[in-house]
Amino acid sequence: MIIKNGRIHDGKGKVFPADLRLNDGKIAEIAEHIDAPDEEVFDASGMEILPGFIQTLSFWGINGSSTEIRPSSNDNDELSDPITPQLDVKYAFNGRAATVQQLGAFGLTTVGVTPTDNNLFGGTMAVFEVDGVNPFAMCVKPCVGMKASVCKKLKDSYGKRNVAPQTKMWIFEQLSEQLRLASEYKIEKDKPRDMKLEAIKRVVDGELPLFVSTDTEQDALFVADIVKPYEKLRLVLCNGFGLTAESGWLVENGIPLVVRSSSMTMDDIAMALDLKGIAALADKGLEVALSGVDSSFQMREDVLWLGIAMMKIMKDESKVLPMMTSIPAKLLSVDDVTGSIEAGKRADLVLWSANPLETYEAEIVATYMGGRVIYRKGDELRCM
Amino acid sequence: MYVIKNGLVYSMTESAPFEADILVGDSGKIEAVGKDISADCEIIDAAGCAVVPGLVDAHSHIGGVQMETEDLNECTKPCTPEVDSYYGIDPKSRDFEVAIRCGITTSCLIPGSGNVIGGWGMVMKSNPGTIAERVIRRPVCLKAATGINPKGMYSKNKQMPMTRMGIAFLLRDYLRQVREYMEKKETAAGDPEKMPKFDLGLEHGIPVLEKKIPLKVHTYMHDMVTVVEIAKEFDIEVTIDHAQGASDFYDVLTDSHVRGVIFGPISAGLFPGEGGKIDFECCKGLDDRGVRVTVMTDGPVTPENLLIYQAGEAVRKGMDPVRALRMITMNAAEMLYADSRVGSLEAGKDADILIYEALPTKYVAANLKMTMINGKVLYRA
Numbered sequence: 001m002i003i004k005n006g007r008i009h010d011g012k013g014k015v016f017p018a019d020l021r022l023n024d025g026k027i028a029e030i031a032e033h034i035d036a037p038d039e040e041v042f043d044a045s046g047m048e049i050l051p052g053f054i055q056t057l058s059f060w061g062i063n064g065s066s067t068e069i070r071p072s073s074n075d076n077d078e079l080s081d082p083i084t085p086q087l088d089v090k091y092a093f094n095g096r097a098a099t100v101q102q103l104g105a106f107g108l109t110t111v112g113v114t115p116t117d118n119n120l121f122g123g124t125m126a127v128f129e130v131d132g133v134n135p136f137a138m139c140v141k142p143c144v145g146m147k148a149s150v151c152k153k154l155k156d157s158y159g160k161r162n163v164a165p166q167t168k169m170w171i172f173e174q175l176s177e178q179l180r181l182a183s184e185y186k187i188e189k190d191k192p193r194d195m196k197l198e199a200i201k202r203v204v205d206g207e208l209p210l211f212v213s214t215d216t217e218q219d220a221l222f223v224a225d226i227v228k229p230y231e232k233l234r235l236v237l238c239n240g241f242g243l244t245a246e247s248g249w250l251v252e253n254g255i256p257l258v259v260r261s262s263s264m265t266m267d268d269i270a271m272a273l274d275l276k277g278i279a280a281l282a283d284k285g286l287e288v289a290l291s292g293v294d295s296s297f298q299m300r301e302d303v304l305w306l307g308i309a310m311m312k313i314m315k316d317e318s319k320v321l322p323m324m325t326s327i328p329a330k331l332l333s334v335d336d337v338t339g340s341i342e343a344g345k346r347a348d349l350v351l352w353s354a355n356p357l358e359t360y361e362a363e364i365v366a367t368y369m370g371g372r373v374i375y376r377k378g379d380e381l382r383c384m
Numbered sequence: 385m386y387v388i389k390n391g392l393v394y395s396m397t398e399s400a401p402f403e404a405d406i407l408v409g410d411s412g413k414i415e416a417v418g419k420d421i422s423a424d425c426e427i428i429d430a431a432g433c434a435v436v437p438g439l440v441d442a443h444s445h446i447g448g449v450q451m452e453t454e455d456l457n458e459c460t461k462p463c464t465p466e467v468d469s470y471y472g473i474d475p476k477s478r479d480f481e482v483a484i485r486c487g488i489t490t491s492c493l494i495p496g497s498g499n500v501i502g503g504w505g506m507v508m509k510s511n512p513g514t515i516a517e518r519v520i521r522r523p524v525c526l527k528a529a530t531g532i533n534p535k536g537m538y539s540k541n542k543q544m545p546m547t548r549m550g551i552a553f554l555l556r557d558y559l560r561q562v563r564e565y566m567e568k569k570e571t572a573a574g575d576p577e578k579m580p581k582f583d584l585g586l587e588h589g590i591p592v593l594e595k596k597i598p599l600k601v602h603t604y605m606h607d608m609v610t611v612v613e614i615a616k617e618f619d620i621e622v623t624i625d626h627a628q629g630a631s632d633f634y635d636v637l638t639d640s641h642v643r644g645v646i647f648g649p650i651s652a653g654l655f656p657g658e659g660g661k662i663d664f665e666c667c668k669g670l671d672d673r674g675v676r677v678t679v680m681t682d683g684p685v686t687p688e689n690l691l692i693y694q695a696g697e698a699v700r701k702g703m704d705p706v707r708a709l710r711m712i713t714m715n716a717a718e719m720l721y722a723d724s725r726v727g728s729l730e731a732g733k734d735a736d737i738l739i740y741e742a743l744p745t746k747y748v749a750a751n752l753k754m755t756m757i758n759g760k761v762l763y764r765a
Contacts, residue, residue, distance in 0.1 A: 060653075063653055063655065100654065101653045101654055296652075297651055297652045298652070298653065299650055299651065299652060299653060300653050301650065301693075301697065305690075305693055308693065308696075308748040308749070309689075311748055311749040312748070312749050312750075312751050315749055356748070357748060357749075358747065358748060358749070359746055359747060359748060360696035360697070360699040360700050360705065360708075360745065360746055360747075360748060361699055361700070361705070361746060362700065363700055381661075381662075381663070382654075383629075383654070383660050383661040384654045384655065384656050384657075384659070384660035384661075
């Protein structure tokens with residue numbers, strides 16, 4: 001089919017009028033004028049066409065299948081052991097639990113799903129579509145990153161039951177030690193295998209990036225220091241709490257950042273999120289992805305609202321929209337398939353009545369996920 | 385004394401904005417709104433900017449709840465009408481500074497929702513000063529709650545209410561007791577021998593039964609039907625606070641006993657039970673039907689800056705941006721009986737004035753440039 005006369009925001013900073021031809025779930029062609037008399041045409045005159053937003057670190061598919069006011073099934077939260085790198089979040093994802101949220105109605109087409117911040121190594125992350133039933137069919141890419149955390153949440157989860165960690169000393173010592181052991185690990189015949197170290201070894205070898213959640217700038221500095229000896233290891237810092245315009249070391253070391261927020265102002269750690277400082281770092285070249293709340297109380301509006309908050313500071317859509325689309329795709333290693341409007345990419349598109357990074361009057365006219373319409377204006381928003 | 389010059393004024397007395405100057409007197413009141421006002425005083429240039437009334441948050445707990453402190457949920461028994469949020473608020477809390485930076489100049493501060501009857505609420509300004517100076521109405525409501533919050537609180541101890549049946553009973557039973565107490569007082573006609581024993585909790589319910597203040601009820605989804613039934617039965621006013629699912633119950637909410645609907649805040653996706661519907665479209669739906677509607681922060685449960693974002697989502701669901709601004713200024717002020725002081729820009733009202741780069745309920749990137757409360761500039765970007 002052809003989507004004609006829309007204005008394309010490509011997710012990489014460019015805005016231009018163009019027609020799009022979709023074929024087999026992908027964007028087949030982008031051109032000023034496409035005429036194909038035999039194909040279905042959707043007239044998008046006056047509409048702004050954005051890539052689907054991508055939430056980098058989310059709990060979608062894990063939320064929403066439990067009892068009243070317990071929004072989570074907790075299937076990404078294996079609290080039997082603080083070191084569980086051998087686990088895979090793919091097995092926690094419930095397709096219907098994601099679908100029922102109708103994320104397409106909020107501009108999301110793709111989500112990174114992650115283990116919680118409660119374990120030092122939580123397990124591997126995966127990228128999913130937002131609409132479907134079979135979780136494996138919805139999986140755009142498994143094993144896109146190893147989720148780790150040095151947050152206070154570890155102490156809260158274990159220390160209180162008199163199990164390590166009770167302190168940050170243990171957390172950083174073990175982060176360091178597990179990486180060292182993994183780097184020395186070899187599979188040897190007749191020796192029992194260590195599935196944990198095998199999983200971490202993939203990170204040390206640079207097969208997948210290490211996403212580490214931190215509470216403060218000092219946490220982030222310790223993490224960067226500990227991973228430094230491992231040249232192939234690709235670090236992505238998560239949360240951004242406590243980082244400021246003075247945290248130029250992130251830019252110098254080329255370490256990307258996933259920004260999370262807290263819906264709770266009672267949370268002093270999250271209140272230290274300095275979006276102005278992070279915007280200043282982004283201006284100096286820091287790669288920033290805007291994600292959302294770091295708990296199961298995440299909202300469907302998280303990515304858009306963080307984008308709006310960033311627009312208040314940067315006033316420049318060509319810098320902010322990539323933080324919601326192409327940069328998350330890159331950090332999640334799915335930039336070859338989605339995150340921008342380019343020929344060959346998945347047709348993950350949202351047609352807005354106006355630019356949502358400009359006015360609240362912007363409504364979604366239609367959301368395409370892999371070329372399939374998953375939300376159309378007027379569709380009833382479901383209820384649980 | 386100030387003159388705010390050349391701004392586009394969203395006065396809330398007119399449906400459309402107009403270019404005007406605003407004269408702010410030393411009394412802290414607005415002295416005039418009009419063309420070409422000049423006075424021998426400091427000029428604040430608002431050319432090209434939107435000048436709007438200070439925002440009014442109709443449901444908040446700032447200054448009373450923090451990570452380590454909890455002074456608004458007295459959950460030692462399910463009904464505590466005798467307590468008063470006045471004694472639970474720290475007027476020096478940093479949350480009020482945050483509120484000023486977010487344009488919230490007035491908040492309705494109320495007990496939490498752990499109890500079926502939670503106690504009295506009040507209306508207070510965000511400016512520095514003592515609590516007595518800043519309270520502009522007390523009491524303004526008696527707080528109540530339905531649904532999972534009181535259920536969850538008392539289920540732990542196997543104490544009523546463990547169910548919605550228990551909540552409906554306790555609400556009704558309290559109001560019945562207040563009514564009987566009032567009848568006894570009336571019968572006694574001032575005779576101390578015949579007067580009922582003084583009961584502060586029942587005393588606090590009298591202004592509710594007299595329709596001087598509403599019962600302010602934490603209510604989601606089908607619980608609003610219960611609340612309106614009880615309001616009609618006792619002929620009292622109620623506000624429906626949180627109100628997720630209100631779009632399913634327009635026929636119920638247009639009842640005259642409903643003083644207003646205070647929607648939000650959203651702080652999650654959908655979840656089963658009372659979190660099962662999130663319908664910002666109810667803001668327009670209720671406004672179109674003549675029901676007073678606003679949104680809230682529930683601060684500090686969600687951050688103060690989210691008041692504007694939520695009004696913005698109501699706009700995305702069809703509400704006119706100026707009506708959306710009215711929701712979080714005049715509508716809230718009216719609901720709180722505070723509209724003689726705040727909620728609009730007109731001569732005689734408190735000089736609680738905001739300057740934004742553009743209309744904040746329409747333009748997402750519009751920053752707040754100045755907050756003035758009682759004629760004092762308390763924030764400049």
